[in-house]
Amino acid sequence: MKKTLVSALTTALVVGAASTTFAAANPFADVPADHWAYDAVAQLVQDGVVNGYSADGTFKGDQSMSRYEMAQIVAKAMAKSDAADNNNKALIEKLSAEFSDELANLGVRVANLEAKTDNVKWNGLIRYDWNTTNYESQKKHRETENNNVRLRFEPSITINENWTGHARLDYVVDKDNTNARGNTVEWIYAEGTHGKLNTKIGRFNTFSDASHGLVTDIDSTTGIEFQYAPTSNWKVKATAARLSGFWTEATVTEPAHGLSHGPSEDNNATYWAVEANYQNGKWEAGAGYHNVTTTETFQDLDAAEKDGSFRVVDLGVGYAFDKNVKLTADYAFGPSLTGEDYDNASKNAYNIQLQYKGANAADKGSWGIYAAYRQLSPFAAFGATYDHAAGADGYNSLKGWEFGADYAFAKNIVATAKFFTGKDTLEETDKDKVTGLWSRVDFLF
Secondary structure, eight states: OHHHHHHHHHHHHHHGGGOOOOOSSOTTSBOOTTOHHHHHHHHHHHTTSOOOSSTTSOOOTTSOOBHHHHHHHHHHHHHTGGGSOHHHHHHHHHHHHHTHHHHHHHTOOOHHHHTTTSOEEEEEEEEEEEEEEEEGGGTOTTEEEEEEEEEEEEEEEEOSSSEEEEEEEEEEEETTSSEEEEEEEEEEEEEEEETTEEEEEEEEEEEOGGGTTSSBEEEEEEEEEEEEOSSSSEEEEEEEEEEETOOOTTTOOSOOOHHHHSOOTTOEEEEEEEEEEEEETTEEEEEEEEEEEESSOOTTBOGGGTTTEEEEEEEEEEEESSSSEEEEEEEEEOOOBOSGGGTTSOSEEEEEEEEEEOOOTTSTTOEEEEEEEEEOOTTTTTBOOOSSOBOTTSSBOEEEEEEEEEEEEETTEEEEEEEEEEEETTOOSSOOEEEEEEEEEEEEO
């Protein structure tokens, strides 16, 4: 858009007053001396958004301007609107509406006329991952090493003033230069905003906001999600969907990360959840209820759960001591567990985390560190967001400490490293120790 505007403005300056193809409005009519546009333009000049309209780059505020001259300044401001703050963006929008005819004569199209040409925006990344986990029970030093490169595209499509379309497309190549996961479409959904109500329809990520991802962070969610914010402090969310590739006891024979990292291709689950979240200044809190019904039965759950369904309640709180330091504590209540497969596993899960700062991809040199202590459960944390989550048998059953850091080496280049030390709560022997190292470099565009 910026190139279009600059090109149009250059053309207009060359053509200048010689043009005789203007519309009905007279572009050479003076803008009245008391017109609000003068103050608006003066503000834009003062804030450095534009630096005048004349050949020497000065703003001649002591004389009246024609609507043609005013439109030239507005065109310059529109070309720099991306760098303007919200107040100046509002001024630019108001000016562009006032002088829309003159802008059209200059060849500059206002936003509503450009909607069709600028309605698709692309973001994405190139990502390198290397991580490995050592399970003492398996006597393997580099169990489940992951070494791959990912290319990701994330288009965002403007449908109309209320609806947008979104997608995430991934291509992953592993250490042996093979296509590790094939071409995958992680997301494809439409999102609509009407007043205080936000709606998602399609295949999207579902995240347990109440517990900061302790219960779910799952991409394979196909359905509908509503989020309503009655006030600036409160929001409620309801999700109804299918989870494709849900894990089963028979298929989690290799380490996995709950639902999102080691699914069975032939099993699905019905999922619905409701959440409420509150935020006020430094405090935040949330509560949620999640129900999962699978096509498999779980004979090792209590009698009420043998039909293949289970329910999870999660709670979370957070407190920001200042702009740099934040503490969160999350807890999830899962179903009762019986049987030898789960004797050592807790039915509940929790995570306590202290965060200091955090890398900002747009800010070279920014960084952050954190420390967390957590206990996971196969069912209470069935789709947990953590990269160190799954035990040797694939269930989310790890308990221990995790330390992490991230750093922005340059604009849009961020490196992250994590170290985990703890145990696998599903192991029945004293050989339950687990250590893991996880690293990533993202090149964002």
